[in-house]
Amino acid sequence: MNANTHSSIREDIRRRIVAGEWALGEQMPGEIDLASEYDCSRTTMNRALRALADEGMIERKRKGGTRVRPLPVHQAQLQIPLVREQVENRRQTYSHRVVKRTMRQPPVAIRARLELGDSDRASFLETLHLADGAPFAFESRWVNLAAVPDFQEARLDELSANEWLVREIPFTNGEVGLSATRANAALAEALGEDEGAALFTLERTTWLDGTAVTTVTFYYTSGFRLEFPI
Missing domain, CATH: 3.40.1410.10 (Chorismate lyase-like)
Structure with missing residues (x-):
């Protein structure tokens, strides 16, 4: 798939998460592997994943990789738990x-x-x-x-x-x-x-x-x- 802008990559990864390709809490492929799959630079992939992390859809740890969050967190002053x-x-x-x-x-x-x-x-x-x-x-x-x-x-x-x-x-x-x-x-x-x-x-x-x-x-x-x- 040739989707070489960080925004289009972000939206496609979001679609795959919503569709259940990766289960809640499941570890996703690494940044390098995803960059290869989307035929983009690692910098572009990092930007797309960082945006999804900022939204609360995924969580990223330096040595723990990237996982789908069990539940996305909105940036809000008060959160009502689901x-x-x-x-x-x-x-x-x-x-x-x-x-x-x-x-x-x-x-x-x-x-x-x-x-x-x-x-x-x-x-x-x-x-x-x-x-x-x-x-x-x-x-x-x-x-x-x-x-x-x-x-x-x-x-x-x-x-x-x-x-x-x-x-x-x-x-x-x-x-x-x-x-x-x-x-x-x-x-x-x-x-x-x-x-x-x-x-x-x-x-x-x-x-x-x-x-x-x-x-x-x-x-x-x-x-x-x-x-x-x-």
Whole structure:
């Protein structure tokens, strides 16, 4: 492949990471090998990899080589950890199950949040996140397909929608709301809670250069405690 500019190389390596060519945490080929593959100078390859490292998609160590980050890190003053991190930080095994996935017209409040027209449709997804096989959080998400057209065809068996979107669309800004929600019948059944139980609730909307990407609500099981660095 002859892609001899650092930007085109960066974008192609990003595409290969998103496609799963290298697993999360897996070591990638060395800088010299990649430069040979892309028929470019080592300086050009170094520049492309440095840009991906600055974005948080990969991590580079002088004697440890280059690896795909288990989870990309945005350059932000405050970071809300993703569900998989929350589970693994408790020394539990994370898994997830897609409960519903469809494309439909969002309700009025969601259309306003995503800045969609009355006739626009969006991708709707419900996901159950598990810790050691037990319910941990329930996710209800809308995705603006005008901002992320590839999402509709994305495979979400290994990566949750949460992680897929972080890898594919690095947001430039977002809003987060925290509250308590009483579990309705559907949430109680999904999370194994009593109906009416108080659930810690996190709502988040992210934008990329002024375009709304996704709005999501996470409902956590009773006793959840949110911890994050600032």
